[in-house]
Amino acid sequence: MVNGKGMFALLRALDRKLVRDLWGMRMQALAIAFVIAGGVAVHLLAAGMLTSLEETRRAYYDRYLFADVWAPVVRAPNALIAGVRAIDGVQAAESRIRFPALLDMPDMAEPASGEIISLPESGEGAVNRLHLTQGRMPRPDHRDEAVVLQGFADAHGLAPGDSLAVTVYGGRLRLHVVGIALSPEHVYAIAPGQMVPDARLYGVIWMNRRALAQATNRDGAFNEVVVRLSRGANEAAVIAGLDRLLAPYGAPGAYGRRDQLSDSFVASEMDQLRTMGMVIPPIFLLVAAFLVNIVITRIIAVQRAGIGLMKAFGYSDGEVTRHYLKLVAAIGALGLAIGGGLGMWLGRVMAELYMEYFTFPFLVFRADAMDYVAVCAVSGAAVLGGAALAARRAAALNPAQAMTLPPPPDYSRAAGMGITRLRALDQQTRMILRQIIRWPARAGLTMAGIAASVALLIGTLFMMDSIKVLIGDFFGVANRHDVAVTFVEPRPRSAYHSIARLPGVMAAEPFRAAPARLRHGHLEERAAIIGVPADAELSRLIDAAGRAVTPPPGGLVLSDDLAAKLNIRAGDTIQIEITEGRRPALMVPVAAVAPTHVGSGAQMRIEDLNRLLREGPVVSGVNLRVDRDAVDALYARLTAAPGVAGVSLQALAADTLAGMMDENLGAALGIYSLFGALIALGVVYNSIRISYAERQRELASLRVLGFSRGAVSYILLGEVAFLTLLALPLGMAGGTGLAWYMAGAMSSDMFRLPFVIEPSTYGFACAVVLAVTVGSSLLVRRQLDRLDMVSALKTGE
Amino acid sequence: MPEARTKRAATARAGKADGICFSTRGLTKVYGHGTGAVHALRGVDIELPDGELIVVLGASGSGKSTFLNIIGGLDRATGGEVVFRGRDIGAAGQRELTEFRRRHVGFVFQFYNLMPSLTAWENVALVTEIAENPLKPEDALAMVGLEQRLGHFPGQLSGGEQQRVAIARAVAKQPSVLLCDEPTGALDSPTGVRVLEALKTVNDDLKSTTLIITHNQSVAAMADRVVIFADGRVREVRKNTAKTHPKDISW
Structure with missing residues (x-):
């Protein structure tokens, strides 16, 4: 046994070796650290951003006493508020005019x-x-x-x-x-x-x-009550109580935050961010962990001579294993430090970006310690697990064996060698193919890593394609009007005609909108029933093939999300309770279900809706197509027209939505893509670099035999190039699957992402990975050019 | 087949100017610089005639391997002149050296350095595919007695067999020069003798100038000429008048 002092001195020497080894493999170590950092950072960034945004929203709502329930009425006396406050579960209530x-x-x-x-x-x-x-x-x-x-x-x-x-x-x-x-x-x-x-x-x-x-004309009266619930109160019960109390005052029905326009938008966006944060980062982390594991196993495998030497000096298996674990732990720690710092910083940057986007008045930045612990544990386990296995295997060799050259591996028994005997192949190509066939798992893992990078890029970048289609469908096919004019209250059909006749109007279509509760069995949803002309051109529901779905006489067309929520199919009968006017309750057949990308809808023919509402031919508003050159004058006439409550400009909305989506998703997608490319870099660079270490002798021999640098590079880089080319289609297939999953997972009440991937997205993802491969190859090629033939051949290692 | 072999040997001999394969003058090699500099060669002057089998002896660090690497175009001298058949290869660039190795030099190393993923035949073909006037791989392997092992991978061959594949690979391009660095270093005596026999066959048949570096004094008995290195210089050059056949050598 070595005494304490000697042991210390020896450990010092070993640690110096550790530092030098690390320095010697700094590029590789950095590449691995980046892969770890990529996985860690993406995870922490998503977690930090989400917790912060959710905390911020909660704090904002709490501090500014955001309502839980809204109860509109036509007109109710101010004294009624006491009755509202008396409802069980109401913590505070205010009446107001809106x-x-x-x-x-x-x-x-x-x-x-x-x-x-x-x-x-x-x-x-x-x-x-x-x-x-x-x-x-x-x-x-x-x-x-x-x-x-x-x-x-x-x-x-x-x-x-x-x-x-x-x-x-x-x-x-x-x-x-x-x-x-x-x-x-x-x-x-x-x-x-x-x-x-x-x-x-x-x-x-x-x-x-x-x-x-x-x-x-609401003196002494109000037309809306806003309510905050007491802790633990039952929202549905309070809503029922409000509806009972307010029904005589023309209440269309109270609703909760889920149906409040602003909050349902915020919730929907956060859901999307959460899905993205829950799906993408674990994939990154898993891919990173998996790669690091492989890379480390191979790095230690090429260190066998060093391990034999240490054992020859008298180090125990445990000490040898620990030494290599320390080396790996240092790389892992570097990765965690880079990833942790980057993740936290980016999480904050992203949270601030979204804070501005959502116009929250402040940001509560919170990074959950548990996220850090979990991420460190997963990365640590992957890194050290791979290293421990490899180091143990290496330490188990007897020192003499470890220090001599390993015998040449036997290529004769690998399955599938037959094709490599083809006469047409030159020897270099044969070497590449045999290397792959002899170690299919290794080749498979390299391919899997490259494919995963491609898939990640496609699975994130497709969202931009999807949104383009979504916007195109919504504005270009379904809602083709430029302007929607709404009246303060339903007006006779002549109001539509007088607007249709205004100069600058090229086409006009009336619509009737009535708020309603849709019921099927015990399921209930709130929606507006829209009545449109039979041959509606400007506002329609569109089926999967992009064709307009026209409501047949007496029938209702539902958007697929509503149909799904109500568990109803075409041919079923739906119960509709109109929540304005005389509040008729009707049974209407569902004629068709139309898949829509944006929003929900329930459409029927305007004359049917008028008849069901037992009213004359009245309209709620008019959709217009306008002459862009005469639009200013038209706007002036519209705003001055009697009874016009609002004029919304659809044409501008398309641009705004596109910009909003770019801003919202763009930043997150940009970051995820960047990390996807980083992972590709880690995989490819390390694959080549390790191949180089493993085959240095072979490559040096070839140089000695008179092969040029180019020919030798071909053998080394050809393998990765070949694997990359094989991995690209795999990655495209995987990316397609991931995109399909993401399209489903990211859809919300507001948007249903269509599953669309443009060829350019495939192209871009492949181009990024190819560029990474070429870049990594050039880096290793430089080392190959400096290959010292003499020392590579003479020494065992 | 023997006629073919002789014909190719004749082609290989053509182009000799003055019967000298290598000559060096004032050849020096220094590794590192300043106080840490190591002088591996301290001025080597020697002439090596064409077609001879030359055994180079010397202790570790005597400079014999460095000498071999320089005349083989694997390394560059720090000073002095290396002339191969009238051409100064000391001044050649990387590309020319690659070309020089490809056309003229066959190497055999202590650790064989075969491609493990290629069979014996394919390892030889690797070289014949880029050579100008090569033997057929099967002929080269027959010269070293491996005609029965063409389809075997290195992993399926013994050390001696692997070394003989390496010799076949080195000679398949009919090199003017065959440079062997401790070719028997990793082998036991009977296996080593088989390898030396293969080298002798090659030297006899192809008339390639053959240099064998070794620690093993007994190998000197088969040489035309013995060169002894010490301390970075040539200490002695001796002509061997009583050549022994390798099968009579043992250690």
């Missing part, structure tokens, strides 16, 4: 619409508080003071001191802006019935309650 409004913005020709909401008469209220970013709240006795939603104010350069003209309930108000605010109710400021928020075209204004009551 109306759609047209906002007259002199800085643009397009009409801006929005809503106007009353502020509590005293104090900040117990539900839905505002977060002032500029100015102050209106004073109770100042009837014309208003607060404007920040997004809209920013888009128009509005600041405290400016004034604003608003058309509400057919009357015109002139308001003075005193404050700019954010609201938890309007994280997404979006017009009802629209799919895309546009801060320029849609604004929210808060003002004095009495003034608004007077303007909207």
Whole structure:
């Protein structure tokens, strides 16, 4: 036994060897560390970003007392609020007045619409508080003071001191802006019935309650109650209680956050981010772990002479194993450090990016320690597990055997060698093929690694293709109108004709929209039933083949997501309870189910809907196609027309949606792609580098025999090139599968990602991996050029 | 087949100018620099005639391997001149050296350095495919007595057999020079003798100038000429007048 002091000295020498070995293989070590870092960083970034965003949303909602339930009515006396507060499970409730409004913005020709909401008469209220970013709240006795939603104010350069003209309930108000605010109710400021928020075209204004009551003929009354639930309260029970209480006042039915426009958008986006964060990073981490395991096994396998030497000096198997574990642990630690730092930093950057995107007033950054522990454990196990196996195998050799050259491996018994005997092959190509056939597992793993990189790239980048198709279908095929005009309340068909006749209108189609509850068995969903003309051209539901699905007389066409939620098929009968007017309950046959990418829909013929509602030929609004050259004059006429509640501009929405998607998904996809490429680099560079280490003698022999550098490179790099070419189709197949899974997993109430992969996406993914292969090959080629023939041949190692 | 072999041997002999294969003058080789510099060759002057079988002896570090590597075009001299049949290869670039090795030099090493993924026949074919006037791989293997083992992989051959494949591979291109660095170093005596017999056959049939580096004094008995290295210089060159057949050598 070595005494304590001697042991220390020996360990010091061993540690010096460790440091030098690491330095000697620094490029390889770095490449492995990057693979680990890629897996770790992507995981931590997704985890950190998601926890932070969810925490931020929760904190925002809590701090600003975001409502749990909304209960609109037509008109109810103020005294009724006491009854609402008495409902079991209601922690706080506020009544208010809320109306759609047209906002007259002199800085643009397009009409801006929005809503106007009353502020509590005293104090900040117990539900839905505002977060002032500029100015102050209106004073109770100042009837014309208003607060404007920040997004809209920013888009128009509005600041405290400016004034604003608003058309509400057919009357015109002139308001003075005193404050700019954010609201938890309007994280997404979006017009009802629209799919895309546009801060320029849609604004929210808060003002004095009495003034608004007077303007909207709601003196002493309200038209909406907002409720916060007590902890543990049953939302459905409270909604039922509210509906019972408010039914006599024309209530279409209370709804929870799930149906609140802004929050359902936020929730849907977070769901997408969560899916992406739950699907992609584990794949990265697994691929990284798997690669690291292989690479380390091979690195240690080529160290067998060194291991024999250490054992010859008297080191025990355990000490030898520990020495190599330390080497590997150092690489692993480097990977974890790079990945951990990068992941945390990127998580924060991404969270901040989304915070701005969602217009949260603050960010609660939280990185869950458990995520770090889990990621470290998985990476550590992969790295050290691979190393321990390899080091144990190497340490088990007796020293004499380990120090001599290993006998040449036997190529005669590998299956499939037959094809390599083909006369047509030259010897170099034969060597490449035999190397692959003799070690199919090794070749398979290299291929799997390269294929996984390709698949990851395709599985993330396809989303851009998918979204393009989604937007194209939604705006180009299903909703081909430029402008949708909605009336304050249903109006006779003549209102449609008078709008259709306006100059600049090229085509017009009336529609009737009625809020409803759809029931099938015990399942219930809220939706608007839209009545359209039989030959609707401007707004229609589209089937999988891209054809319009026209509702047959008396029948209803449902979007597939609604049909799925209600577990209903074409041919079944659905129960519809209209929640406005006389509230008829109807049984209607479902004529067809149409797959839609964006939003939900329930369409029938307008005359059928009018008949079911027992009303004359009335319309809720008009879809228009307009002449782009005459559009400004048309907008002016529309905003001045009587009874127009809102004008939404579909044409602009397409661009906004595309931009929004780019902004939202683009950053995340960019980062995932970058890490995908990084993993490819790690796999390919290490494969070549290790092959080089393993075959140095062979390559040197070839140089001695008179083969040029190019010919020798062919043998080394040809193998990886060949495997890469084989891996590309595999990766494309895997990427297709991953994309299919992601398309399903990422779909939400708002969007259903179509499973579409453009050829250019396949091309791009393959090009990235090929570029990585070429780059790695050039790096190793440089070493091959410096190959020292003499020492490679003379020594055993 | 013997006629064919003689004909090719005649072609290989053509082009000799003055009967000298290699001549060196003031050949030096220094590894490293400054205080750590190692002088492997300290001025070697020697002439090696064509077609001879030359055994190079010397202790470890005497410079014999360095000498072999330089005249074989594997390494460059630090100073002095190396002339191969009237051409100065000391000044040649990487590309020319590759060409020189490909056309003129056959190497045999202590550890065989066969391609494990190629059979005996294919290992030889590896060289004949890039040579100008090669033997058929099966003929080269027949010269070293391996005509029955053409389809075997190195992993299926004994050490002696692997070394004989390496010799067949080296001679298949009918090189002007055959350089062997400790060819019997890893072999036992009877196997080593078979390898030496193969080298002698090649030297007799092809008339390639053959250099055998060895620690083994007894091998000198089969040489036309014995060169002894010591301390980076040639200490002695001796002509062997009483050549012994390898089968009478043992150690």
